[in-house]
Amino acid sequence: MFSPITGIMPVVLTPFHEDASIDWESYARLLEWYIDKGADALFAVCQSSEMHELTLEERVALAKFTARHVKNRIPVYASGHVSQDPREQKRELTSMVDTGVDGVVLVTNRLASEEAEEDTATHGLLSLMTELPRDLPLGLYECPAPYRRLLTDDQIKLCADSGRFTMLKDVSCDLEVVARRVEMSLGSPLSIMNANAAIAWPAMQAGASGFGGVFNNIHPDLYKWLYREGKQNSSLANELAVFLATSALAEPMGYPALAKWFLKREGVLKTTTCRKMDHKDLKRFWALEDILQRIEEGNAIYRQKITENSTQTLVLSARFASNESTTN
Template sequence: MFSRSIPALVTPFAPDGAVDEAAYRELIEWQIAEGSSALVACGTTGEAATLTMEEQFRAVAICVEQARGRVPVIAGAGSNDTRVAAGNLAAARDAGADAALMVPPYYNRPSQEGIYQHFATLAKGAALPILLYNVPARTVTDIQPATLIRIVREFPELFVGVKDASGALARVSEHRAALGPDFRQLSGNDDLALAFNSMGGVGCISVTANVAPRLCADFQAACEAGDYAKALELHDRLFPLHVALFIDASPGPVKYAMTRVRPGFPETLRLPMTWPSEASRAAVDAGLAHAGLV
């Protein structure tokens, strides 16, 4: 269920700030047609931090409805409050998601024991599989390998994989050695996906796939086939875009890029996120041109 190219979908907003359901459905349809293997609804790139709970899980439900079982839907459902996270898991299940993407508690800065206890508590009532999401740059919390291994070994049927955005590539080998190949390791960094896959990863939960779903799907297919010459060619083609999408605060650059590849795509972001700078837009333009997308 969890492999190859999985876009962390942006959430389109109408000019008044409401979720633009029509644009969201069109985005989902395009992603499936272009070869994305699953969809993440309401993750970081989807501006989940500024969605109400009702908006968040309505967006998940829309994604499920539009996907119609053609690809799995993974719902962003994490929280820094264990009780809220448990409620989010239930809401993701009720919305029809196939799995949940869960960060460790952020801001609180729990110990490794606190991280373990958070996920162990969630495991007691979880009704759908969980992909752990380790993104220390945003959460200021790092699920250390020993803690991740402990969580997965204790609840192997529930914690089925990880989106690893730690940037520590050696962890791919460490996790694989302890947990085996069935534990699904997905890169959380587009620019590291080639190296990540070569060490045993099976895909990427991707920002760039919002803009270049076919190229990202082809890249992951080449990796899966062991054709690393083709994968390197595609990586080089996409690399400037991978970098450009993070020159300014995400998801500003990727939403700008969406307006370039899909004219008419909504430009609205919710504060405190803002439209990217002129320099950032120029870098995105250059990246899109290098990839042959404009």
């Protein structure tokens, strides 16, 4: 049986030069940044990668580069089927199989047209599954563009029972739905990874397998702490969850360019260039730079609080151990 993907799974950006060609040097630094910040897995060639603006050759090259650079340190999954034609989708997905990635992700809005019924989407799902090797772990992504197609309960059960799926990037943005899906997938390798920052903490408490939202490109280490340590530090976790949810409200103000702006300031990327939008459009969002600077300051504040919390825990543990030794 495959192992589920759990923890923090950033959606990997694609850095570009000013001429919009892929900046491989920055991409290597970005992959290391994710790993250094505690990523448990990576989701490459996704919407945040601007997959709809990449050629198939570029998508395959990104997947290969990611797998080769990461070198099995953490799992790498990749998607990249963007066509509407099912035959072309099969070509796109099978092209990913030999890239060295650990899993291939099916995008749910590619299963059928927006108006199609559940049975049509289920047929599309089964058809794509038959084209991919049974010994290759699969993932699911409810990508919101060009339209959002949420999986039905029957489709979730089908995927869980198949034993072939190890993660769902859940974009329902509904805590009740997340909790129900967690319950439905128990005993299977399918993990439910919420991608909505507003419910990140309660979803984790409800059994979600981590966090896969876009603000893993801003502060993945804070989500990592929330997932790994939050239950043991509920007061700080509740406070941090408010900061993370509030920060994520900036997403409509020019993502992914705003994330690239952030990473450029950190010295990871050279430019904020995007193919899906003119990065100069950031200027139309009033005070965006000031907002991002406040988020940057908030990151520093909460990293310090986490350090102080950890130090205090170690001190208390040492005192307890000392008292136990003296008593005995």
